[in-house]
Amino acid sequence: MSYKITKAHCWYNNGSQIVLMYFISGIPxxxxxxxxxxLYDQDLCREADKQxxxxxxxxxxxxxxxxxxEAHPCFxxxxxxxxxxxxxxxxxxxxxxxxx
Numbered sequence: 001m002s003y004k005i006t007k008a009h010c011w012y013n014n015g016s017q018i019v020l021m022y023f024i025s026g027i028p029x030x031x032x033x034x035x036x037x038x039l040y041d042q043d044l045c046r047e048a049d050k051q052x053x054x055x056x057x058x059x060x061x062x063x064x065x066x067x068x069x070e071a072h073p074c075f076x077x078x079x080x081x082x083x084x085x086x087x088x089x090x091x092x093x094x095x096x097x098x099x100x
Contacts, residue, residue, distance in 0.1 A: 003071065003078055005085040009034075009044055011053040018048045022087060024073055024080075027062050028054060032087055 003025045010021040012031065018038055019031040031054075038044060066072035073080065074090055 010051040
């Protein structure tokens with residue numbers, strides 16, 4: 001079974017900032033912070049307004065769910081339809097990496 005990575009600009013941390021949230025099959029698992037001044041970008045704010053707001057607890061719960069299911073792409077070798085959409089600074093492991 002392969003999973004799809006999607007991403008969206010979302011409000012985060014009680015709506016105090018906008019982040020680029022990454023999802024695996026619709027479940028958020030990590031985010032990228034945006035540069036200072038991003039809140040002055042009205043188009044970005046309107047885009048984030050269309051998405052759900054997330055808090056740290058949401059990511060905590062969702063990450064642990066994905067870990068329990070061995071489907072978190074940061075911790076397990078997960079078959080992805082579009083691995084190129086993973087954040088650049090996250091290393092995706094495959095079976096060979098885990099075998100030593």
